[in-house]
Amino acid sequence: MAFTSDSHAFSDSLVILGAAGLVIPAFARFRVNPVIGFILVGMLVGPAGLGRLVDDAPWLYYLTISDGESIKPFAELGIILLLFSIGLELSFKRLWTMRQLVFGLGAAELAISGLVIAFALFLMGQPWAGAVGLGLALALSSTALVLPMTGTVSPVGRTAFAMLLFEDLALVPIIFALGAMAPYAQEEGWHGIVDTLWKGGLTIVVMMVFGRLLLPRLFAQAARTKSPELFLAASLLVVILASIATTAVGLSPIVGALLAGLLIAETEYHTEVEVMTAPFKGLALGVFLITVGMSLDVQVIAANWVSLTTAVVGVIVAKTVITALLLRFKGERRGVAIETGLLMASPSETTLIVLTAAAQAKLIMPSTAAFWQIVTALGLTITPLLARVGRDVARRMEFKGMAVSVEDEGDGPDAPRAVVIGFGRVGSLVAQMLKVHNKALLAVDADIDAVAAARREGMPAMYGDIGRPGMLERLELHRASALILTMDEPVQVVRITAQVRKLYPDLAIVARARDTDHAAELYRAGATDAVPETLESSLQLSEAVLVDLGVAMGPVIASIHEKRDEFRKMIKDQGEMDREPRLRRTKLSEVEG
Template structure:
């Protein structure tokens, strides 16, 4: 018995690891997202694919998934890790800045789409409780697939993130409401929801307090050991512990994972944690996508292709129209609204959870649930294609400013970011006769900068050949001005790897972030908090009667002192890693 179980588990592991080893490099080579590859693998090796032939050809059991339900915990863990890494890319400050989008745009998108789909389904003959369940289930969009495609820093990514965050928050209330509407609920669902909400509030508050105190100390101890294994163990401990804490009181585990990520994002160790967790997130997400593929029965699709096609097209078109319209009403560009609407059109992995809850509560029939599960699986499969379609339509609706090749006799300084800080640097370079070019992925900023006479061009410095076309190989310096710590570190690391001799000057949020940028390869990292403190000191000293000359000299001395400390801290933290990766290994 144990031997059979071990063989089954080993066969499943072989399929999963083989899929990851084949799908990712093959699809990446042809510039196709691996999402489609994992789903196709799931279709092929699932119970409706080659799994049907196991009885006639027993050897197929070694290359098929013998127990799809056994993979579900791993798939759920992939979603948890995804939300954790999203939290790492955010911060409480940035989340607070997005509150209007999350609770404004996000709430409107979910409520309008859910209620209007429910009305349409009720008019088609579905009982009103089942129509509500289906409407809100289909209103969800896929966090697991959309965010890796859109990112979180572009206008499309920010809009998608705000809507997806609200949807993730609303999962638990919606599932409880469905339970309360069940024919045999008798009000217990409402009582359960109230209990979960106040207990969940206490748990979230406890996580915030304990996390702010304990996490810096935990990761500091792990960092002192210089052991990647211990750092990984600490990261997994935090994300699993926070997820369990929220799930115990009835909240979704992804809420705990998101909070854990936000808390670690406030520490100096978030870059290291993100790098360590990335491979595990990708593999677990691949398992989730394989389980989605295994739920697709091609025979059922073939026999019901017309109603399924109508349902898929109707849901996608309606969601894209409503989402795009809401974004336009809130001031988004036509291109951003069109691309975001189409990207957010397909249903979600959460749709499958809500459908299961509605079926368990006897609000919809099993056959109805199966039909919409197939629609959802197809929607998830074609999400990468929708993303590509959205980009094409966005360019047709409102062509973005094109990235032009820059041809200067003297190579320009490249300023990444055309906001307030980037423009001030451009003014200083211009005042001293030094050529520059600013690049930003926000088309509105670029248009505003051009109107005011700045030399700026549209492009995403983190992707494609944008920096090459700007002449980074000849540029005397690159200046990073964005107020996004994770993105700044990634770009610094990428630029240093590709251009070892390039002068890289980076804006840092504080001294800890500056040290991280030095570790990533920055030539100079300038912390905002330090410079503002020095300027305040200069102002007060001069105004109380101290001579300007000694004040300026002391300011320069203090600046050099702090900079030396930051550079030393970055070097000390970085050198052990170099030894580990070379001599010790």
């Protein structure tokens, strides 16, 4: 059955769009990382999957990707847009403050991991030049997968980003170094590195100068047209031109994309650009993951599962241990070190680029490159699982180190104190007000970073997940003066309120509610007070309007308090009315029983 190239491209596009439309909502429904879904789709519909059956079942043509090479440019675009979005979240000032992390920690992680893996491969019989090439390739970690899972603000995300940024910057020197080590390379190999570096440096300087001068004017003109399409076109034009400029002088296109994001981040239009390009980044990144899945052949994996498993485990263990030890030496907490080490343990999408360069330089055999390409694809597939394991291990380790004795968190063994569950934006403010009025308190949160921040501020805080069995008993609420629930989890807040009310009928329970309906539900569950966010924001807005209109502050505050009490009484009465029929039904069933 013959198909034209145009029909091939059209069919492949339909499969990719269909995969994005099905994978993202389906895996989100089951709380599974879509990364795994896209890779599995690539395995299923690629040439090594259902694609091999097209000749026997022609109808499968419309459900498979027949030409893997045709979608690779879109996959590369996904990586470029990802680095562009990362640049939008940064600034030159922030990069300067991270210089020690990037060129200190990042350089140490890449160099030590690469040398350790290279030495192991050399001991197994790989020639030294090929071992160095493989070591550097496998030492790289996935920017495309790690940063969307961690961000760049948390302790884990900040350290991971520093190492990943150095790896992205080092990619081009690594490729040129491999060319210089080739059996046929002479002095021109190292001359090529120097030539690329000075041309690349000059290009970056020119882009920075002209970018600061031209980009604000470009986006100002696009904004004046009030055309979203023109604004999007201008954004994509900047990214593509920057990537072409760095590619033309021998640098990686992702360097140009990152620099374009940094330049736009310095303008007032960066938020609008980020919103405009986000859908394209997500779709293109999905295409990249599909190409990773297409490189996995189930039959080849089954025939070589022992050696492939050994290789994957060896790389992951080596990189995890090295990264974690470096972070511990730097002074990071054990949990952060372990979680970051596991996140950075898998090879990268750029590993595939370095493997290709090593094979072209004849440093490794094509069969060796193919083997490690499968190892890389398997490592990328399990990256979300490693992230989950790292997060769980970090929490357990931090729990042992941060879970304080409840008895020690008061003025004495029987001293009453308010227990604040959730130390986010709302909980931290409540704790501060309690401290201002010299009220004893204990803050509890399942986010170890929030607990660490609270303890640095001198707040008595402990790590704990209130949803886990036995956690309520550990809090010893029998000696608490009040329980304050500030989590932004409506169902869990209602459930905990009902549980605590049954155990402690006289305890004051104050809960954060999303709206009036949620507040009424909390009153039915037994809350002493439920504070709806929507009501409070409306009252604060009314107070600001009245004051700005010239009404005296005293009458405004009095009327606000009166209106608040009126709404609370109405919500509480509604909750009590809804609860009374249930209580009567319960008592009736007990009598009948």
